[in-house]
Amino acid sequence: MKRSDIITTIIAIYGAVLSxxxxxxxxxxxxxxxxxxxxxxxxxxxxxxxxxMTLTIVRVTNIGRxxxxxxxxxxxxxxxxxxxxxxxxxxxxPCEITEGKYIQSIWDQADMDFxxxxxxxxxxxxxxxxKLQEASRFNHWKSVFQLERSFRKKKALN
Numbered sequence: 001m002k003r004s005d006i007i008t009t010i011i012a013i014y015g016a017v018l019s020x021x022x023x024x025x026x027x028x029x030x031x032x033x034x035x036x037x038x039x040x041x042x043x044x045x046x047x048x049x050x051x052x053m054t055l056t057i058v059r060v061t062n063i064g065r066x067x068x069x070x071x072x073x074x075x076x077x078x079x080x081x082x083x084x085x086x087x088x089x090x091x092x093x094p095c096e097i098t099e100g101k102y103i104q105s106i107w108d109q110a111d112m113d114f115x116x117x118x119x120x121x122x123x124x125x126x127x128x129x130x131k132l133q134e135a136s137r138f139n140h141w142k143s144v145f146q147l148e149r150s151f152r153k154k155k156a157l158n
Contacts, residue, residue: 033064036073036120036132040109054109058086060122060130061102069096070103073122078135078143079150081116094125118143 039057044050060073071094074085086093086105095103118140120132133140 069125
């Protein structure tokens with residue numbers, strides 16, 4: 001091999017690697033990204049509706065470039081507890097949120113037992129579930145196993 005052939009091969013490999021990195025970077029940045037945040041032990045000042053209440057604020061934020069329509073959000077609880085979803089949010093659901101926009105809901109914390117929450121979830125119009133884990137992995141797996149076992153028992157009885 002000549003010296004010019006070696007240099008040409010090195011430049012070709014460098015170009016191929018660089019273009020692959022650029023394409024992967026573009027694909028990863030151009031997808032739906034939703035972030036859930038839960039703020040506990042909050043209090044509202046100068047709002048008579050929430051006076052004397054300890055609040056939990058659940059916020060769903062679009063941190064991606066693509067707009068996403070959130071249809072509902074709430075919490076999935078550990079088995080055998082029932083799940084719950086938000087009823088009152090700002091703005092009202094379903095709602096399309098563009099880059100950097102958010103939807104939030106304010107809940108009275110007195111009615112919540114955080115030890116029974118498996119994860120917080122937001123569902124979009126394409127059926128995707130965006131999650132924020134609350135329970136430990138062990139408790140999550142234990143709950144999933146118990147739920148599947150209860151389904152099998154019900155199916156066997158029918």
